[in-house]
Amino acid sequence: MTAWNFILRRVIVTFVASILLIFTYIGIAYAQTPVGGTAEGAAMKNPVPATESSVVAGRMLYMEKCAACHGERGDGHGEGVGDYGKRPADLTRPHYVYGTTDGDVFNTIQYGVEPSLAMPAWYGLISEKDIWHLVNYLRSLRKEP
Secondary structure, three states: OOHHHHHHHHHHHHHHHHHHHHHHHHHHHOOOOOOOOOHHHHHOOOOOOOOHHHHHHHHHHHHHHOHHHHOOOOOOOOOOOOOOOOOOOOOOOOOOOOOOOHHHHHHHHHHOOOHHHOOOOOEOOEOHHHHHHHHHHHHHHOOOO
């Protein structure tokens, strides 16, 4: 195999891999959680018990990944407020716009919400187990109706 053949193969493989990544990202972008949640989200069961250690793990992750926008107390008053033209959700409310079940909250974190609300999808960036820890922490923040 000549050097040019090797280089050409590397370019083709890189190009195909890039196209696959783009289509994967597009698929994730269109999987964003709809207003009101989904039947799938409502049916999902949280596999991580809401133990004190899970809530603490969720809080640590929240402070690292979420507090900048949603605020340290989860009230939507983070430093990123207004950067995207919309206020981040107040996570202390008893009900959420994109569904309040554990599964709906999981899906919102994993897939994000409509682009106009600037909630990123954390799919592939945070493990599923860690997302469930976040769900347990967020549940601890909610005020009773």
